[in-house]
Amino acid sequence: MNEASDADLISLLNNPASKDKGFLQLMDTYKKPLYWHIRRLVVSHHDAEDILQETFINVYRFSGSFKGESRIFTWLYRIATNECIKHFRKNSKWLKKSGSITDRITGELSESDTENSDLMLVKFQQAILQLPEKQRIVFNLRYYDELSYADIAQILNSSVNTLKTNYHFASEKIKQYLIDHA
Amino acid sequence: MGKDNLFQEIGKETPYQVPSGFFEQISEKTLQEARHREQSRKRNLTLWRTMAVAASLVAFAFIGYLKFDNEKPSTNLIVQEKPAVTPMGEQTQEIFNQPAVNEKPTIAPEIKISTVKEDEDISKILSDLTDEELLQLAAMVKTDPFMEVAQQ
Numbered sequence: 001m002n003e004a005s006d007a008d009l010i011s012l013l014n015n016p017a018s019k020d021k022g023f024l025q026l027m028d029t030y031k032k033p034l035y036w037h038i039r040r041l042v043v044s045h046h047d048a049e050d051i052l053q054e055t056f057i058n059v060y061r062f063s064g065s066f067k068g069e070s071r072i073f074t075w076l077y078r079i080a081t082n083e084c085i086k087h088f089r090k091n092s093k094w095l096k097k098s099g100s101i102t103d104r105i106t107g108e109l110s111e112s113d114t115e116n117s118d119l120m121l122v123k124f125q126q127a128i129l130q131l132p133e134k135q136r137i138v139f140n141l142r143y144y145d146e147l148s149y150a151d152i153a154q155i156l157n158s159s160v161n162t163l164k165t166n167y168h169f170a171s172e173k174i175k176q177y178l179i180d181h182a
Numbered sequence: 183m184g185k186d187n188l189f190q191e192i193g194k195e196t197p198y199q200v201p202s203g204f205f206e207q208i209s210e211k212t213l214q215e216a217r218h219r220e221q222s223r224k225r226n227l228t229l230w231r232t233m234a235v236a237a238s239l240v241a242f243a244f245i246g247y248l249k250f251d252n253e254k255p256s257t258n259l260i261v262q263e264k265p266a267v268t269p270m271g272e273q274t275q276e277i278f279n280q281p282a283v284n285e286k287p288t289i290a291p292e293i294k295i296s297t298v299k300e301d302e303d304i305s306k307i308l309s310d311l312t313d314e315e316l317l318q319l320a321a322m323v324k325t326d327p328f329m330e331v332a333q334q
Contacts, residue, residue, distance in 0.1 A: 020213060020217075023213055023216070024209050024210075024213060027208070027209040027212060027213075028209060031205060031208060031209065032205060035200075035205075035208075036196070039196075039198055040196060040198075043198070045198070045199075045200065045201065049204070049208070052208065052212075053208070053211070053212045053215060056212045056216065057212065057215060057216045057219060060213075060216035060220070061216070061219070061220065061223075120192060121192065121195055121196060121197040122197045124192050125196060125197060143189070143194070144194055144196075171189075175188060178188065
């Protein structure tokens, strides 16, 4: 994720002759971290696949609009996170009659193949899914992706202090959930 | 149990699983989809541009036709626009301009045609006629229905 390789990728993407090559290189570099970021938020593999594709299609289409003011991975995370939020909004309308989106996600998590997984991991994910949307995103970016608050601030267009507060509350709620459901 | 210790114990793994071969196929699949959408977008853009140009041409032609049609001398009745309510002063003026009901319309002067020369000619013709011819003429006058109407 260094800046030199970012510049190379962008120059490849912005050249029509090498656009496809640059796109494939960009995907190979960022598809895994982005997939897991999306998957942790939406839980379902199919939804995560759709959102990942949508994220990179947007990159393919609007690569010319990337000015290089931020690092490429913060730009990608921002697009992916916005796509996830869009997905939540779309589904929240659909889910009005059938309960909250968190219940649905938690349900899908229980149905998924977890026979080889530690039950503690499932419970931990359930605890994260109980969080409000913003706290969930901040916690995932900080805990799993190990991004700095400055990077998260760029992705979510928020202040570092607000993010620290969000992360603190999220951690406390998760801990409490795990104690309550031990 | 501290928060940090608890999180360390759990680690960063997740219970989610990914279908085998997913990451190997997703790049090419996404590239194909991106290309397809780009082509569709360009096609739609071209279609919209063509339609916009066609619509503009039709609009220009229609405006041109209307303008040309207005410039031609119209055979239709020309309705002079007047305000729905005429101001009082103008109405009075119009009434003054109209001929009064009892007023006699101006009649063109009668044209008096002199018949003196015609009378002289007829007398001369009659004097030249014989008695028989005069009798025949008198009989003809009596029997001619048009002459009777003219006399009445």
